[in-house]
Amino acid sequence: MSRRARVATFMALALVVLCGVTAYAVASAVRYHRTHDRPPTVATVTDDAAVDAMSEPRILFRHTGIDERYGRVAVVSLVDPGGARAFTPVSCDRVYATSEVESCLRTERGVVTEYSLTEYDDRWHQLQQVPVPGIPSRTRLSPDGSLVATTTFVSGHSYMQVGFSTATEIRDVDGDSHGDLEKFDLVLLGRHVVPRDRNVWGVTFGPDDNTFYATVGTGGETYLVRGDLRARTLTSVADDVECPSLSPDGTRIAFKQASRRDGRTWWTPAVLDLAHGRRTVLSGETRDVDDQIEWLDRDTVLYGVGREDEPGVSDVWELDTSSDARPRLLIEQAWSPAVVR
């Protein structure tokens, strides 16, 4: 082939590739905008009703229906969680709420993609927005809404460093950070340790604005630690506990328990009695549950499960904390539930 023929062949090929790729991209954009322009398929109420919904006991969550409201924070009444939802003006990847404050982790899309934590008051006025270093994973508020915790995945950004670590910090709402929890003094099984591979994730707060619980991972093991914010210490109280969630009466921890299945990690909801150390694995739930569990009431927990056949869509399920209970669908097309009493 002469040089000229080669150049012509390359040009023709480049044109084919360019047209093919462009056609594919435009088709996916059209498909995306078609599916995300339609109204929700679930029952909704008007946005005015959201204001009323925000004043009674409620569940806030991220709406995950593939429609024009995808990613919006929605509210249902606690007395009728399966009923019509009201949409708030805010979109979040992860959301948590108390009666006065909402915390919202968000991916700020753009040519420059960043991640943020935004704190809102109960009228969705922004209190503060701060950057977080990685992909949103968990957020929790202390019961009185004065402290906020965030966990994000800090990822490598080249082929040479594929892999994750977590960044977890506690902040004063509308105030400053208490710093990365990895820098707190760590006491595992009664001994001060400084492992180089430690990761901290999944904070849950006690009622006193000082005590909290979290998971510490190191050396392939995970530990439930009790944190003391003022003393800046983390002390292990149990092992094999991930993403703890303290019950409203402060006596039990709901969490996800890891096991191996088909060569990968599989998480099952479980409950730990803090006083007696008794743990109940809720094996009535047979699916893999990767969420920080939320308490609906004394005997029921909530969590999100992604739909297998519909990427991006998930539902919130409720599960009784007796060992053989079966999960029931509570809120469809929902993720990241927060119960506000």
Add this chain to the structure above:
Amino acid sequence: MASAVVTLGFVSMVTDISSESVAAILPLYLTGVLGLSTISYGFVDALYHGVSALVRIGGGWAADRGGHPKWVALLGYGTSAVARVFLLFSTGLSAIATVVAVDRVGKGLRTAPRDAMIADASADADRGRAFGVHRALDTTGAAIGPLMAFAVLWWIPDGYLTVMVISLGFALLGVALLGLLVPDRSASAPRPARRPATWREVARPALVKLLTLAGVLGLLTVGDGFIYLALLDRGGFAAHWFPLLYVGTNLAYLSLAVPFGRLADRVGKGKVLVAAHVALLGSYLTAAFAWWVTLATALALLLLGMFYAASDGVIAALASRLSADHVRASSIAAAQTVVAVARMASSAVFGVLWFLLGPQAALVAVGAALLLVLPIAFTAASSLDREPTPAP
């Protein structure tokens, strides 16, 4: 500048757009769409690096033995393009990990033959600049890839598959560009009758000296990931821009690659290679003593970019200079493998230091060791610059 060098630069540019666009969105895709959380996710990085290093040696060897570096490079680029096709159908973590591994095999295979082609297409006095041009284009691709990927996700929020299709398109363009428009042998420099390559000829004393130098310096080279984490540790500006720090490094790298390549041609490639590590030392100290985090972050990225600009292409040019024509790809592969393995070991050791001493003290410790080694390295490098080019 030989047109083959520029064309190879464009091959690398579109290939880097292809690989870096996917690499940038992979974490979001794995967590957001596949719903994997951090701990379930255990890429065996060291294994892949090991495989990649072995393949790299193999690629250089095959290029020399067969005498057709282009076909070995084409096999490498082709392997990565095929991996992109499979990526479109991979849904599980293990499938994606396999595809990434295959992609790395392709990368390992193609690097040394391609660098040998760049060396073949240019005279020794001009090679620093030739590699500089190539690395500048290559890094331009690495800078464009992630930005393009995020722009697509901005336009189509669930468009991960679209990014992968675009990535495949760029990979195919790279293969076609290499296959159709890069000549196998430089027409201007016809080779003497081919002699079979042997390891004895690769391991000439001068090259062994270079490998030793590169190995020692590599052992004191902390990955830029650690520098970014040290800056993140200081909070503020670095935390806000963390996902973008590597773009800053790449911008400095691509704009300085050609000037530093020319400098290497003028003052000596060995000297510039060692001087690169002075910039590296500067980046350690800047990250360690970041009093004014915004300025320190910008300065550390600039210094890191300078380090890559003055080392990555320059070491390939130097290895080319110290090797006979018929073992050139093997010699370049040997130098690059030594650097990769030494840096891997360095990262493992530095990880331990980081948690024993903390980021600041660990960086200062490695920096101090580097400072001690630099004068000796400079003497050794100067003598390498005086080495005569081996007879073909």
